[in-house]
Amino acid sequence: MNKTKWILLAALMLVLSACGFAEKEESKPQKESDESTEVVTEDQEEKEVIETVAPVEEKKPEILYELNPANWTFKPVGDANPKVVLLTIDDAPEKYAVEMAKTLKELNAPAIFFVNGHFIETDEGKANLKEIYDMGFAIGNHTQTHANLKNSSEDQQKEEILKVSETVQSVIGEKPKFFRAPYGVNTDFSKSLVQSEKMLLMNWTYGYDWEKKYMDSANLADIMVNTEYLTNGANLLMHDRKWTAEALADIVKGLRAKGYDFIDPQTIKGIEQ
Numbered sequence: 001m002n003k004t005k006w007i008l009l010a011a012l013m014l015v016l017s018a019c020g021f022a023e024k025e026e027s028k029p030q031k032e033s034d035e036s037t038e039v040v041t042e043d044q045e046e047k048e049v050i051e052t053v054a055p056v057e058e059k060k061p062e063i064l065y066e067l068n069p070a071n072w073t074f075k076p077v078g079d080a081n082p083k084v085v086l087l088t089i090d091d092a093p094e095k096y097a098v099e100m101a102k103t104l105k106e107l108n109a110p111a112i113f114f115v116n117g118h119f120i121e122t123d124e125g126k127a128n129l130k131e132i133y134d135m136g137f138a139i140g141n142h143t144q145t146h147a148n149l150k151n152s153s154e155d156q157q158k159e160e161i162l163k164v165s166e167t168v169q170s171v172i173g174e175k176p177k178f179f180r181a182p183y184g185v186n187t188d189f190s191k192s193l194v195q196s197e198k199m200l201l202m203n204w205t206y207g208y209d210w211e212k213k214y215m216d217s218a219n220l221a222d223i224m225v226n227t228e229y230l231t232n233g234a235n236l237l238m239h240d241r242k243w244t245a246e247a248l249a250d251i252v253k254g255l256r257a258k259g260y261d262f263i264d265p266q267t268i269k270g271i272e273q
Helices: 003-035 044-053 097-106 124-133 154-172 189-196 216-225 240-257
Strands: 067-068 073-076 083-092 112-115 138-141 235-238
Touching: 003 044, 073 083, 073 235, 083 097, 083 240, 112 240, 124 138, 124 154, 138 154, 154 189, 216 240, 235 240
Parallel strands: 083 112, 083 235, 112 138
Antiparallel strands: 067 073
């Protein structure tokens, strides 16, 4: 075999070898694909975890107190603390309700703010209502114009009560759960309507801030804490007034000094419970 043939044979063998190497390289990915497992991304893992977690049910507040309609005080349910009072603020939010809510919030003292509809018709009034609610306070219905329901027709009573609840719901997303009539005057019709609206009707045990003698913060704080009507479960009536706002911190501190705690309105038994 001459030199030329050897060169041609060597070249042919080199080509065949290269083709074989290429075939091995091409088959390698197929082998890896056969042996590979599915890759799960972090997003997929997170989605799977979310889908497998059961929804958490909202825990309802424990019922600790029940209204006694004979004298409008609250009696404990079970072994709840009997030495308590309920703080309520009427005629809100006129001028001082937000300030009063901030004072109560700082003192960790819950309360119900009973609103009049004509104070929450403006954007400012709605904003004040929302601020009070967002601080954690319960909102009650105190009629639209603070009318004496005894002197109002049934249609007028209906308007006085329902309009407030509708406005409150539009602002905070829920209707009031409590109702107090102006002057403490109810009618058979208003009582029936309030019950159908699933509100708890209440009056009060004592209050003084509308009397001339107690339109002074020092005198008001003294009588609210030292009155003979202070008793377990008492329902304390106050109003959105300058002197009441000034006396509020001393009232809370004075009641605590006497060993009283404050009822959280969320723990009061409603008419549905």
